Amino acid sequence: MEKFLSIPVLDSNGTNSQNQLVSITGIKIITQTTDTAVRIDYVDGKQTLLTWPAAYSAPILLESVETAVKKALASGWTNVVEQYNPKGFVAGTAVEEEPGSAANTNPLTTIAIT
């Protein structure tokens, strides 16, 4: 099954945010590496690093992501995308000038894949 979390993250202008898909298929382990970062390690060796704008001591962010992953993987195979609002996130309104963007509060700062 192919499954993704859809996570709000700051867009390129650094003010508003858009949702980005992060794969949760083939995860080996999830680790909170700092008070603001969670790393997803995949079984093929790739990694995705999620970075929060505010600090939460371990294991708060780890448990948040693990819970979201478990919930998404337990849903039916046609539910390909599960919305995940990161810890501290507050939904805002859509920004008309930037299709797909929203003036959210505390989206992820970055999602980096290595």
Add this chain to the structure above:
Amino acid sequence: MLSNMEKFINFKQLRVVKTGAADTPTGVQLKDATADFTTQVLPNAIVWDRTTNPTKGGEMYIVDTVTATELALTPIGPVSSQGTGVPNLATYNIYMPEYTVRQYGRATATEANFLVDATGVDFIAAGVKVGDSAYDITGAQTTTVTSVSVTKLGVADDIFVNNDYFLISANAADDHDKMIRSADVSLIENNLVGSNNNNQVNITYTSVNASGGEVVYAYSAEARDEDMRNALQDAVVASLETPWSAVAYDFPGLLNPASGTNATWLGGKDFFFLRIQ
């Protein structure tokens, strides 16, 4: 379409409550002049010296007594790998398998059957609950919390007076969920078999690019080398036998029938997970 199920084993991993670098011990101890252990550590905590004997997984201890800068220790783990104290400059991690510290502080008033701290603490926000332990560090006595407000705790015994240092703790392990993949496993084996390092089990995956998993655990002085490896193998099988929607299989725990110290070391529960990665 062939597709593997996404399956995980969920462990209760102890949280690292303190790290640091040791000073020279004068016995089976951890000394650290920069530490204030009484604010974070209670007896039966686990100390992992990760520097000494690294090829055998380091050395582990449990805490007997606690002072501000010194922990008296008892070595645990494989007898041939046991240490004699955490040496100078060794880095250490401390874990709390029996208690979770809620709040440390100093009383600001004397009130019968209450602990008062008006320095800005918030006992409610700290998660203090009725039934938690209240340790009077200054008076070396322990009682039980009977009521909770922001700055005052009701206590069963009238032991606190003004200026007493205190530590409030829950009678439960300071741990959290940590899951690791149990699908696509190709091999589970002890780390460095034959080198007396049986506190780490390695998980190898079928992907050539996978870095593998590591499960590091603490246990008493005696155990069969293969106990944890066998338990992990059983857990992998059990997790894969559950329905696909049961994504995470809770590791059921493991007691150590081989240990002569089973009845006295941390209530007989002999295996504690320190690091899953």
